[in-house]
Amino acid sequence: MRSCKELVDLLADYLEGQLPPEVASDLDQHLADCPPCLSFLKTYRTTTRLIREVACEDIPPELEDRLLRFFHERLKRAPGA
Amino acid sequence: MGGQGEGSGPMALTTGGHAGDAALVQRLKRGDEEAFAALLKRHQGKVYRLAMNITRNAQDAEEAAQDVFLAVYRKIGDFDGRAAFSTWLYRIATNAALMKLRARPAGQHLSIEDAGPAFAADGHHARPVADWSEVPEDRLLAAERRRVVQDAIAALPPDYKAVVVLRDIEGLSNQEVAEVLGATVLAVKSRLHRARLALRERLATTFEAGGPQA
Numbered sequence: 001m002r003s004c005k006e007l008v009d010l011l012a013d014y015l016e017g018q019l020p021p022e023v024a025s026d027l028d029q030h031l032a033d034c035p036p037c038l039s040f041l042k043t044y045r046t047t048t049r050l051i052r053e054v055a056c057e058d059i060p061p062e063l064e065d066r067l068l069r070f071f072h073e074r075l076k077r078a079p080g081a
Numbered sequence: 082m083g084g085q086g087e088g089s090g091p092m093a094l095t096t097g098g099h100a101g102d103a104a105l106v107q108r109l110k111r112g113d114e115e116a117f118a119a120l121l122k123r124h125q126g127k128v129y130r131l132a133m134n135i136t137r138n139a140q141d142a143e144e145a146a147q148d149v150f151l152a153v154y155r156k157i158g159d160f161d162g163r164a165a166f167s168t169w170l171y172r173i174a175t176n177a178a179l180m181k182l183r184a185r186p187a188g189q190h191l192s193i194e195d196a197g198p199a200f201a202a203d204g205h206h207a208r209p210v211a212d213w214s215e216v217p218e219d220r221l222l223a224a225e226r227r228r229v230v231q232d233a234i235a236a237l238p239p240d241y242k243a244v245v246v247l248r249d250i251e252g253l254s255n256q257e258v259a260e261v262l263g264a265t266v267l268a269v270k271s272r273l274h275r276a277r278l279a280l281r282e283r284l285a286t287t288f289e290a291g292g293p294q295a
Binding site for chain 2: 003004005006008011012013036037038039040042043044045046047048050051052053054055056057058059063064066067068070071072074075
């Protein structure tokens with residue numbers, strides 16, 4: 001029986017399906033018997049989802065224009081700048 | 082910019098073709114500034130988003146984007162094509178954003194060493210683990226909850242923040258992140274996992290205490 005610490009150490013690889021089958025199977029069993037680790041796994045997964053959710057949106061259109069203008073002016077002034 | 086639809090001047094955009102990065106890079110190496118404009122147009126959104134997610138500061142992100150494309154223009158001769166152009170660009174952009182971040186007065190960073198979960202000597206969790214994972218998928222993040230998550234990410238040490246942004250936000254593979262950062266895949270995986278554990282602990286203290294609903 002693997003420990004909770006081992007499960008946490010291997011969690012990222014487990015969720016990405018990168019563990020050898022016998023190790024993944026041990027962790028499946030551990031999760032079936034260990035509610036705290038199941039909660040840990042679920043909240044770890046929620047953490048990565050929340051990270052994605054607060055990511056910044058796309059570049060504002062006015063900034064796109066400003067960047068293009070910046071380089072337009074810069075290259076016009078000093079080609080090869 | 083004025084030249085966008087005019088088809089003239091050094092930065093006039095080629096609106097027709099869909100040449101890939103490699104073809105544009107070859108043209109830029111021969112001094113074709115339209116190719117530079119096309120690369121800028123094609124990648125500026127990605128560069129800005131990356132810089133913004135690392136710095137969380139619009140001015141820093143804009144300046145970083147300028148620095149990145151200036152570096153592309155000046156150093157395209159150094160790009161040997163062994164990695165994808167986008168990997169090279171991510172590398173320059175990540176470094177530019179981290180430089181902006183490091184130029185700020187050092188804030189209080191999470192200590193990654195101490196930030197993970199605690200275990201008893203027998204390997205069991207040392208503290209109860211609450212399940213705060215239930216979040217309706219379609220619900221908009223409350224402003225307060227958003228702030229909590231952003232603050233937690235902001236408190237990560239810069240190197241850990243970069244890995245989280247590249248992997249969890251930009252969606253690069255571990256291998257790609259390793260190429261961007263010049264690190265081993267093993268180091269990337271370790272850094273990412275420790276950063277996520279630190280973030281999870283920090284979020285748990287808020288959400289378990291009945292803070293903004295996860």
